[in-house]
Amino acid sequence: MTHSPRGAKLGVIAGVLIVLACAWHFGVFEQVGEPRVLAHKLVGMGAWGWLAFILAYTVLQPFGVPGSIFLVAAPLIWPWQTAFALSMAGTMSASIVGFSFARFIARDWVSARIPARLRKYDAALERSAFQTVVVLRLIFWMSQMLHSFLGVSKVRFWTHFWGSLVGYVPTLFIVSYLGSELFDASGKLQPDAWPTLAGLLFTSLVIAALAWAWERRRLAGEPPPPHPGSPS
Template structure:
């Protein structure tokens, strides 16, 4: 094993150890309990005053890629701050978490992560090769920010900046909606209010429509490529 390979392996092991230590520290100091639900998270951040902004982004960035649901953070944000602030902080936190999840999968644990990507995501490999930006946008609109999607993009061939900007576009509608209508969709405990169901239903329908249009576009494009290839032969 060359010195460069050994150094790279040691660096990767160091990053993994740092992640594990960070998560262990978060558990030891009760941070997981504080972000267990939006109400508790909101109370914790309010108690920190202006430092709550930084605490929100750091907690979101570090914890979401490794298991804590991002919805806890974006639901808590409009319970604390005006919708403009909630949207800005939610977007920053979501993008930072996505970059961490993407980078960890690509640069640190690619082989381990790649073996655990579900088949339902692997079917999008061809779409990413043909039209990476559009596919990233659609998948973020439909699936949003599960950790496995961060990892899938990380082990795929999509470029970093394509993933970054595609994710930004895909996240924007939902984050804007939740931030602006947060007080109408969720109560002080972060539970969904009855009036939120029509909003969520509309969002689901819109996502399914976008997915259907994307699939139709991909089928049409594949058929066109096939006809072109046959004419070429």
């Protein structure tokens, strides 16, 4: 017995809608409304909090819940090493879900809603996919729209995976390592945290600029493509 691709897609869409509906029914969206609430909930779950954190992040972030809620909550609960590992696992899982939903489930619908500020990177993705994914993650981080844009682009899955992983490392490391200095016990930004955040933004932009410069230099050193009709 075979199942049509259309039937599989409808099944996945239904599954996603059911999960989101259940999350809304049981008040999950209210519980992750702020880092303090999420942290309190996960602490009460003990060892299961690790799994709950990753699953909630994976399912909710690609469909509207800000990833910053999870990133802020993690260092409020666990040591920075654990917070970094769980934040990376959740961020990558959410990215995969958002990417896969756009590529395999709702490609046409998503493609029509990609903003022009991302579409301008189409040519760069065709020339140097990995470096461009890294730069986009450094600039836009875990934006739901970026998940979707990469999903409808020509970027291969594993290029997206590894490029996203590299692009996420600086932000997740700094937020996990300096979490207690950046946020208070309620998850609100500390008054003296702005210089650190400015430094994080500056570092991300510098890395992105260096990546772009390296790629432009590499492309400049490549021979031009042969003119159509010329002998090979």
